[in-house]
Amino acid sequence: MEYEAGDYRKLAVKQFPARSIRETAEGKYWKQFKAPVFAKQFGPVTNVDFCQEYPYNFAVTASTRVIVYDGLTRQVRRTFSRFKDVAYSGCFRQDGKLLVAGGQNGIVQVFDANSRSVLRQLKGHQRPVHVARFAPDKTHVLSGSDDVTLRWWDISAGKQLLRLTGHEDYVRAAAVSPSSSDTWASGGYDHTVKLWDVRSGKASMSCDHGAPVEDLAFFASGGLLVTAGGTNLCIWDLLSGGKLLRRLSNFQKTVTCVKLSPYAGPDSAAAPRMLAGSLDGHVKIFELDDFKVTHAAKYPAPVTGLGLSADCSLLAVGMADGMLSVRKHAKPKVVQGGAAAAQRRRRAPRLTAANFRFFLRGRNAKAGSGDVVVAARRRVHLAPYDRALRAFRYRDALDSALSTQRADVIHSLLDELAARGGLHSALAGRDAASLLPLLRHLSKHITDPRHSASLAGVAARVLDLYAPVVHTDERVDAALAQLRDALRQEVALQESLLRLAGCLEPLLAAALLSGTSVA
Structure with a gap:
């Protein structure tokens, strides 16, 4: 007997109720980072810093070494081991040609990123230096130490220009404002965050975080500052005199690191976000409107450092057990500027009768109220x-x-x-x-x-x-x-x-x- 398509009723596939938690576009983006590549370090990873220049190499500080990884291959490129004791805060200069790091012996060292040679040894701190950062002018360095001071160095002359005092406990975090290269923020274990003007050498503002400050970061506008310490993240409005905008309590243990993802361009799928890691092993992603958690990832050990590349294609997370996790995005959608998009538009073929799409025009058009609609009989397609x-x-x-x-x-x-x-x-x-x-x-x-x-x-x-x-x-x-x-x-x-x-x-x-x- 020959069966016609109309004699058979297709299998009715069940429609199950929607789940209470659906995967969002934001969660899908962060889950598209591929399976991590793990690299065992010689000790706990205390800092991860990405170079701002392509191919976005990144420096990992652990034990007595600062190890530079290649941003393309994720393999070790260079190892800086000229430290007598534990190294801290290995960071690139903006152009990636120099690298600065503090140490347990109180000496701040400046290295040539290519030859690994020591260019400067800045001596003045009496205790371990846990934070050192290059200034945007590329010729100055700010360092913070357990001797409760910050120091402003001229690396071309190799001497100290300023000694900033005001903290009453260890200084563990520092960052420069994106809107002014003379404005710096620092955080310490005295629970305070101070805003400094290196032209005058005085603190212009002080805020009480309520717990030892482990890390801080400026927003891209320079008007907002986020500080991490205890189990909280605090958002401060600097333009309103240091007003506390929001206190985020999304972690169960101490928040050790916080980063603001860079703006990857209008053609990127990565919107600006705030990333924070904690000793509870979680890295959480916050959106910047209401500061709600949009995604979270669990790591096998306490998170002590994290970094995100400038094109949002590499995510590196360091842990207290010495493991480094590096994940690469499966489909980075970053276009450098608008030139490539404009070029693609110029190359788009003109829609003429020589193009098959010319004959598909109007297929999505809807009939008007006075039009006569003729139902097209289509052959019923049956699945295997x-x-x-x-x-x-x-x-x-x-x-x-x-x-x-x-x-x-x-x-x-x-x-x-x-x-x-x-x-x-x-x-x-x-x-x-x-x-x-x-x-x-x-x-x-x-x-x-x-x-x-x-x-x-x-x-x-x-x-x-x-x-x-x-x-x-x-x-x-x-x-x-x-x-x-x-x-x-x-x-x-x-x-x-x-x-x-x-x-x-x-x-x-x-x-x-x-x-x-x-x-």
Whole structure:
């Protein structure tokens, strides 16, 4: 008998309720950073700094070394080991030609980034120097030390120009304002953030963070400042005299580092964001309008340093156990300037009869109120599993559905086979190669609450059918073991939830009896 397309009703794919948490475009962007490349350092990573020039090499400070990695290959390019003790705060100059770092012995050293030779040794601090930064003019350096002072150096002459005093405890953070090269901010363990003018050598503003300040960063406008310390991030409005705009408490342990992602251009998918890392092992991304967390990543150890390249294509995170994680974005969408986009527009072909798109004009146009619409009869397209199901080839239909790797299609087909009484014929008589996709699908989705009810029955039938041939194929045995482990984990999770519910029920009942709100 010949079946027409109209005689067969296509498989109705189930529409499951939307999940309560959907992946946002922001989360998808940050998840497109590829699997991290891990590099073990000689000690805890205390600082990560990216060069602003292509190819965006980055310096990693750990133990007694500052290691420079290539931004393209992510391999070690140079190692600076001219330190008698622990090194701190290895940072590039804006052009990437020089590198500055502090040390446990209180000496600030300036290196040639290419030859690794020591160009200057700036001596004056009496205790370890934990922060050193180049000024935008490329000829000065600001350093902060545990001797509670900051010092302003002229590297061309190799001498100290200013000694900035005002902090009462260790100085651990410093940054220059993007709007004025003479304005610097510093933070210390005395809980204060100070704003300095290096022309006068005096502090023009002081803010109380409320906890030891670990790091700070200016916003691109220079009017806002973010400070990290304790479990909080504080946003300060400097133009309003140091007014506290927002206190963010999104971490469980000390926030150790904070960075503002650079503006990668109008053609980039990376909007400006704030990144912060903490000793609880989390790196969280904040949007800059309401400072809400848009994405979070968990790392296997406390985060002690992080950096993001100027084109937002490399994310490097250092940890307290000495591990460095470097992730590269899968599809960086950065265009240098607008010239490339304009060139692409100029090269766009003119729409004439010589172009196929000329004959597709108006396909998306909608009919007017006075137009007569003629319904076009289109041939019904059947998916491979529908064609097999129409011909009562139930096993082929299941194989075709499994090949789509779409859970909604597979589960709709299994329900249809069960309703037709063809589930047994679809499952029986399979060899190892055809059974493995079904077992993998069961292992992956049997613990999903949306599908567990139907898949549990399918799994029971599979075990009944193939129990006699267990231990005859290693691949099938491994897939069955994976299914068993998934079920064990789910049972353990349900037991934990039941115990937690049992603990909460008396508390909720007592609260209801006493009239106390439990919201």
